[in-house]
Amino acid sequence: MNMIKTLQAARQTRDDRVVAGIRIALGILFVMTGLMKLAVPTLGAAFGGQLADANIPLASLSRSVVPLVEIGVGTVLLAGYYTRIATLLVYSIMIVATYVHLVVDDPSLFPLQPHKPVVPIVVMVLAAALLAKGGGSKSLDLAASCTAADKRSPGC
Numbered sequence: 001m002n003m004i005k006t007l008q009a010a011r012q013t014r015d016d017r018v019v020a021g022i023r024i025a026l027g028i029l030f031v032m033t034g035l036m037k038l039a040v041p042t043l044g045a046a047f048g049g050q051l052a053d054a055n056i057p058l059a060s061l062s063r064s065v066v067p068l069v070e071i072g073v074g075t076v077l078l079a080g081y082y083t084r085i086a087t088l089l090v091y092s093i094m095i096v097a098t099y100v101h102l103v104v105d106d107p108s109l110f111p112l113q114p115h116k117p118v119v120p121i122v123v124m125v126l127a128a129a130l131l132a133k134g135g136g137s138k139s140l141d142l143a144a145s146c147t148a149a150d151k152r153s154p155g156c
Contacts, residue, residue, distance in 0.1 A: 010084045011141040013134025020136035022126050023077050026090065029123070030074030037067035042111065049109045054100040066093070077130075080139020087130045094120040094127070 013019070036043045044063070051059035070093065076086040101110075101117035113119050135141035 007082075008144075010082060011134065012145045013080075013083070013136055013139060013141045015142060016133055016136040018136070019129055019133045020080070020138055022129050023080055023083060023135055023139065026123065026126060026130070027074045027077030027079075030070045030077065030090070032074075034067040034070030034072075034074060036112075037070070046109045046111050049106070050100045050104050053104045053106060053109065056096065056100070069093070080135030080141050083130050083135035083139060083141050087127045090127045090130075091124060094124045098124075 037047050038044065044067075047066075048059070048063040051062055056062055069089065073086050073089045073093070077083065077090075097120040098117040101115065101120065104110075104115075107115050134145075
């Protein structure tokens with residue numbers, strides 16, 4: 001029973017368009033990066049090279065699984081479904097990405113981004129808003145967190 005209340009609390013959010021914009025932008029970013037790693041051979045190879053050079057455990061498995069996780073997380077963010085839980089996955093991915101940026105010295109392994117961990121840090125800063133506020137406007141979390149009395153308000 002306690003777990004159910006915890007999950008319900010994780011979905012609480014308000015009709016906040018700024019937070020929704022951040023959620024949608026991050027969702028698009030994650031879907032795109034996952035798809036690019038799968039569909040563009042040079043980007044997939046660069047990602048595999050980053051993992052290998054950073055000595056990430058199970059790098060070959062991660063090379064296949066992480067893009068699928070990114071697509072899944074991005075899709076969940078776009079829908080605004082359990083946004084806070086998805087944000088925890090965003091943080092785990094971005095912490096590893098930051099580490100990779102800091103330890104890999106080969107700039108050729110970063111074809112579409114700076115060698116410094118600028119993108120992962122910006123993503124983590126933006127994700128903090130989602131962790132604090134939830135899914136915001138037009139999210140499945142908002143629909144789930146509206147009570148019967150709230151149904152009359154425009155955001156629900």
